[in-house]
Amino acid sequence: MKRIVICSIIAAVIIAGSICSVLYTAYVADSVVGELQNTKAAYAENDTQAAKQSLESASERWDFFCRLHILITDKEHILEITQIIARIKSMLEENGDDLTVECDAAAKLIMNYKQEQLPGILNIL
Amino acid sequence: MLIITIRTVLIFILIIFALRLMGKKQLGELQPSELVTTILISNIATLSLEDPSTPMIMGIVPILMIACLDVIMSGIQMKNTRIRKAVSGTARVVVSNGTVDQKELKNLRYTIDDLTEAMRDQGIFDLSQVQYAIVETTGKINFLQKEEPPKNPPEVIIRDGEINRDGLDRTALGEGWVKTILKQNKTELTGVFIMSADSDGNYQLVLKEKAG
Numbered sequence: 001m002k003r004i005v006i007c008s009i010i011a012a013v014i015i016a017g018s019i020c021s022v023l024y025t026a027y028v029a030d031s032v033v034g035e036l037q038n039t040k041a042a043y044a045e046n047d048t049q050a051a052k053q054s055l056e057s058a059s060e061r062w063d064f065f066c067r068l069h070i071l072i073t074d075k076e077h078i079l080e081i082t083q084i085i086a087r088i089k090s091m092l093e094e095n096g097d098d099l100t101v102e103c104d105a106a107a108k109l110i111m112n113y114k115q116e117q118l119p120g121i122l123n124i125l
Numbered sequence: 126m127l128i129i130t131i132r133t134v135l136i137f138i139l140i141i142f143a144l145r146l147m148g149k150k151q152l153g154e155l156q157p158s159e160l161v162t163t164i165l166i167s168n169i170a171t172l173s174l175e176d177p178s179t180p181m182i183m184g185i186v187p188i189l190m191i192a193c194l195d196v197i198m199s200g201i202q203m204k205n206t207r208i209r210k211a212v213s214g215t216a217r218v219v220v221s222n223g224t225v226d227q228k229e230l231k232n233l234r235y236t237i238d239d240l241t242e243a244m245r246d247q248g249i250f251d252l253s254q255v256q257y258a259i260v261e262t263t264g265k266i267n268f269l270q271k272e273e274p275p276k277n278p279p280e281v282i283i284r285d286g287e288i289n290r291d292g293l294d295r296t297a298l299g300e301g302w303v304k305t306i307l308k309q310n311k312t313e314l315t316g317v318f319i320m321s322a323d324s325d326g327n328y329q330l331v332l333k334e335k336a337g
Contacts, residue, residue: 004200007193014190075178 022117028065029114032058033107039088040103052092059085074116081109132181136170139185143192162195206287213262218295220258223271233260244268279329283320286333296324306330 035058042051062085072078084106091099143166166188173184202209219229219240230240240258243266249255257269257278269278280292282303293303307314310330322328 003196007196010189011193011197014186014193018186072180073183 022119025065025117026114028061029110032062032065033110035061036088036103036107036110039092040100043092043099043103048092055085055089055092059089074113077109077113077116081106081113084109132177133174135181136173136184136188139188140166140170143188159195162191165191206285215291216262217260218257219260219266220252220255220268221295223253223256225252235260235266240266279321279323279327281319282322282328283314283317285319286315286317288314292321296322298322298324298326302326 035054038054039051039058042048042054062082066072066078066082084102088099088102088106091097091102169184169187169191173179173181198212202212217229217233219226219233219235225237225240230237241252244250244252244255244258247268249268249270254270255268256271259267261267280295281289282293282296282298283289288300288303293300303320306320306328307317310332312330312332316332318331318333320328320330
């Protein structure tokens, strides 16, 4: 009986941890996409300072997430997103090209990554 | 290289922990679910060791979950005979009163060669010497040799408070006889842990221990 109790507790902890990890990934994805949208909006209004602040916030949250190595299941996907964010940063610094497309691309990739982590039937199969 | 070394040590300790958690049965003869568990754990452990870029948690979580599921499943099987039957199967008689049940052998996908090989494993070289042969859920075949005078092996009549119809039919004693014996022993069906009997009516009754 003791063994069953211990195993039930371990299983419950693993399931709870997995659910928390999915919820946290979704939270990070939503907040980073939100900041990228703010960056895009500020850039459209020619408010470079606000755009830089939003992008900096997005970049920090994303970097922190990437440091949580155990939550990362698709390294290539993560690397692609990190590269796009870095690209948007340099575009803002140089006051160069329109970064709307890059922001949208990064947002799409992040939402795709979030979808991949959800326990849907297509992801499981 | 250092990461792989550390992972190897950690995975090794984890597997020992998982096997200890599952209990000594894993080291002996395996039920089907236990065999699957052991194979899965060893394969998952290998994946964690082979690819250093994969987080080790991706190996730890499945190994622990499999071990826990195995223990929980065992607990459920102890309480529910239907689930036990579905997961582990039941022992099958393939030789009864010296006669080979060919249909049963075919169902189990055992050839006569498998049967005779198992006989020789247990030092029996003559099929006519076999009174009963039973294929256990682990796949092992156990034999009862004929004696002079030939004895009927006892059958399990009651198991965990439920009547085992197959065993009762083989003894041809009938439910009425079972009820009489239970009444004589001042107990009810649900209070019986195991009862076995042979066709001569010789029985052995073990009652459930009271919890506490």
